Amino acid sequence: MSETAAVNVGQAAASRVVKPPRLVPKSLIVGGAIVGMFLALAVIGPYITPYPFDKFHFGSRLAPPSADFWWGTDRYGRDIFSRVIHGTSLTVFMAGTGTIIGVSFGLLIGLFSGYVGGWIDEILMRLTDIAMSFPGLLLAMLVVAALGSNEINAVLSIGIVFTPKVARVVRSATLGLRHIQFVEAAEVRGETNSFIIFREILPNIWPPIIVETCIRLSYAVLLVVALSYLGLGAQPPAPDWGLMIAKERAFLVTGPWVVLAPAAAIVSLIIGVNLLGDGMREWLAARKTADE
Amino acid sequence: MLKYLIRRMVLLAMTLVGISAMIFLIVQILPGDAADQILEAWVESEGGAHDQLRAQLGLDRPWYEQYFGWLWDIMHGDLGRSFAMDAPIAPILVERLGFSLRLAIPALLISVMLSIVLGVIAAIRPNSFVDNAITVITLTGVSVPAFVSGSLFILIFAAWLQWLPSTSSLSEGEGFFHWAYVLAMPVAVLTLESLAHLTRITRSSMIEVLKTPYVRTARLKGLPKRLVIYKHALRNAMLPTVTVIAFNIGWMLGGVVLVEQVFSYPGLGSLVLFSIEQRDTPLLQASMFFVAAGYCVANLLADVGYVLLDPRIRYS
Numbered sequence: 001m002s003e004t005a006a007v008n009v010g011q012a013a014a015s016r017v018v019k020p021p022r023l024v025p026k027s028l029i030v031g032g033a034i035v036g037m038f039l040a041l042a043v044i045g046p047y048i049t050p051y052p053f054d055k056f057h058f059g060s061r062l063a064p065p066s067a068d069f070w071w072g073t074d075r076y077g078r079d080i081f082s083r084v085i086h087g088t089s090l091t092v093f094m095a096g097t098g099t100i101i102g103v104s105f106g107l108l109i110g111l112f113s114g115y116v117g118g119w120i121d122e123i124l125m126r127l128t129d130i131a132m133s134f135p136g137l138l139l140a141m142l143v144v145a146a147l148g149s150n151e152i153n154a155v156l157s158i159g160i161v162f163t164p165k166v167a168r169v170v171r172s173a174t175l176g177l178r179h180i181q182f183v184e185a186a187e188v189r190g191e192t193n194s195f196i197i198f199r200e201i202l203p204n205i206w207p208p209i210i211v212e213t214c215i216r217l218s219y220a221v222l223l224v225v226a227l228s229y230l231g232l233g234a235q236p237p238a239p240d241w242g243l244m245i246a247k248e249r250a251f252l253v254t255g256p257w258v259v260l261a262p263a264a265a266i267v268s269l270i271i272g273v274n275l276l277g278d279g280m281r282e283w284l285a286a287r288k289t290a291d292e
Numbered sequence: 293m294l295k296y297l298i299r300r301m302v303l304l305a306m307t308l309v310g311i312s313a314m315i316f317l318i319v320q321i322l323p324g325d326a327a328d329q330i331l332e333a334w335v336e337s338e339g340g341a342h343d344q345l346r347a348q349l350g351l352d353r354p355w356y357e358q359y360f361g362w363l364w365d366i367m368h369g370d371l372g373r374s375f376a377m378d379a380p381i382a383p384i385l386v387e388r389l390g391f392s393l394r395l396a397i398p399a400l401l402i403s404v405m406l407s408i409v410l411g412v413i414a415a416i417r418p419n420s421f422v423d424n425a426i427t428v429i430t431l432t433g434v435s436v437p438a439f440v441s442g443s444l445f446i447l448i449f450a451a452w453l454q455w456l457p458s459t460s461s462l463s464e465g466e467g468f469f470h471w472a473y474v475l476a477m478p479v480a481v482l483t484l485e486s487l488a489h490l491t492r493i494t495r496s497s498m499i500e501v502l503k504t505p506y507v508r509t510a511r512l513k514g515l516p517k518r519l520v521i522y523k524h525a526l527r528n529a530m531l532p533t534v535t536v537i538a539f540n541i542g543w544m545l546g547g548v549v550l551v552e553q554v555f556s557y558p559g560l561g562s563l564v565l566f567s568i569e570q571r572d573t574p575l576l577q578a579s580m581f582f583v584a585a586g587y588c589v590a591n592l593l594a595d596v597g598y599v600l601l602d603p604r605i606r607y608s
Contacts, residue, residue: 130310133584133591135545138564142580145568146321222437226550229439230565245443252443253451260447263440270435278431 023286028279034272042089049082053239062255072257074248080261083239087262090151090240091269094233095220098155102162102220103213109163110170111197114178125171128164136161140223144232154233158223162216169212173205207284214277221270241266297596304592311584312366315577316359362577371578376570381578384563389582392559395475395551396544399482404537407487408530411494412521415529418499426491433488438547442481442554449477478555485547486540493536498529531602538594545583 050070051057057077065072071080113124131139143157177183177200186196227233228242236247241262248258353361365372371381410430414423449456456477501507502525510520549561556562560583567575 126306126310130307130314133307133311133588134580135543135547135583135587137547137549138545138580138583141549141564141568142315142318142576145576146318218435225437226439229437229550230553232568242437242439245439249443252447256447256451259443263443266440267432267436270437271431274431274435 025279025282027275031275042092045085051079053086071261087239098158101159105163106166110167114171114174131164218273372574374575376572403487407490415498430488438550501529541590
């Protein structure tokens with residue numbers, strides 16, 4: 001009796017050692033919470049702000065933070081709190097869309113290039129080499145310069161900058177599965193290329209794609225705010241964070257809040273996305289070792 | 293090694309041609325050509341003026357003639373003439389590059405040295421308080437765009453403390469200390485930006501190296517810990533860092549745009565921005581090509597340095 005109990009306890013202990021509980025990393029939770037908060041603000045923000053983002057209050061220009069204007073006002077007396085909250089949807093939407101465009105095209109090119117191989121792969125990879133010989137921000141600037149400075153072209157430029165980088169990551173993940181048995185089995189069965197690429201390979205390379213998407217997202221936020229800071233993204237009077245810093249810089253000394261508020265928003269969003277990415281990478285790596 | 297070098301040089305040349313084609317292609321999409329831009333000032337330009345100017349600038353030629361003409365000129369060191377400045381481009385680029393390097397080189401040196409120290413300290417005691425503190429600092433470093441940290445620096449050091457100037461204009465003939473005074477803030481911002489990445493790489497590769505048998509052997513035969521870490525382990529741990537340094541050179545060429553903009557500094561980055569604002573296509577093409585070429589050369593040097601430093605790697 002006591003012997004079997006001891007064995008049971010031993011088995012329970014052994015199984016606990018073999019299969020540790022899958023802890024979700026703290027950074028994933030914190031990062032997810034921050035990003036989730038910004039997403040929520042992006043959706044409901046415009047409905048909860050005390051003032052419209054472009055309403056002038058000429059009586060209180062450059063007013064310091066107060067009960068009426070929580071984060072103060074800018075040189076036209078516009079409420080900074082309302083502008084920053086309104087700007088959330090703009091930044092989140094631009095960064096998100098740019099990332100989705102870059103990851104989608106990069107995914108298609110990477111899967112195709114890695115699976116088909118041969119001279120097509122060679123040509124596509126040389127093209128990505130060329131596109132990646134520009135520092136990301138400069139390529140984005142060049143694209144926006146060619147297409148014109150506005151939100152949509154800034155988003156497109158981010159997609160163009162990201163496509164070759166994502167394609168590289170996806171291609172090398174695809175190459176790792178190229179000669180694995182279940183892929184070759186599908187080839188022997190006579191499955192079409194698109195079936196093999198999307199139904200056999202794609203479901204097995206999600207972890208690196210997810211991690212890469214998180215990394216891209218944080219760069220996308222940086223690119224969005226940088227482009228609008230340089231005057232190549234959203235145009236006035238849009239309540240864009242980068243643009244607010246660029247336009248209100250002259251009042252940095254008399255009213256530091258005009259720059260500090262959008263700066264705080266930018267930094268906390270990027271920290272959130274970075275934490276999310278780090279946590280995601282850690283979590284997926286832990287899951288992988290647990291599965292093996 | 294020689295074979296490898298030759299192969300890389302040929303690849304570099306091909307990539308440069310590809311880059312020039314890509315720049316030319318993108319710039320061709322620009323709405324309106326340079327003639328429109330120049331003549332904009334004279335609203336009532338007479339009928340023939342536009343065509344005459346296009347002919348004078350060579351814009352009436354077919355695209356392939358323009359492209360190969362441009363490529364031919366670049367290969368002969370002729371970068372063309374800027375419309376907006378009405379001057380040859382090459383001297384402007386060289387001067388601006390000099391200004392940018394005065395920011396980038398000190399920032400690179402400082403961040404490499406600091407990142408080695410911080411990375412090693414973090415790697416010796418992983419997950420300790422010091423390691424976590426360094427992680428938080430580096431995470432903040434990658435999360436703050438250069439124009440945000442630049443603005444904060446100006447607010448603190450120029451406006452409140454009044455220690456440093458808020459704009460960074462240089463003039464020749466002034467001593468080292470004046471330059472250090474003027475460049476302190478932009479260099480610090482650039483350093484912060486690249487420090488984070490370098491520290492993270494040094495930390496993770498140092499942790500890997502410290503796990504290897506040869507490090508344990510060195511410790512077990514009684515060598516002091518300090519010697520093993522800084523002499524035996526660091527040499528191998530530095531290898532991935534070399535690649536990241538080259539990546540950082542390229543990154544700095546781009547990131548420098550923001551820093552130069554914040555501090556109104558006349559470098560390469562602000563030249564690119566100027567050419568975009570002025571729609572100065574020859575200047576835009578040339579400066580973009582210049583930056584991309586510099587990036588490629590930096591990458592090549594990093595790869596060659598990697599091979600030289602690590603005898604285990606032999607490229608075919």
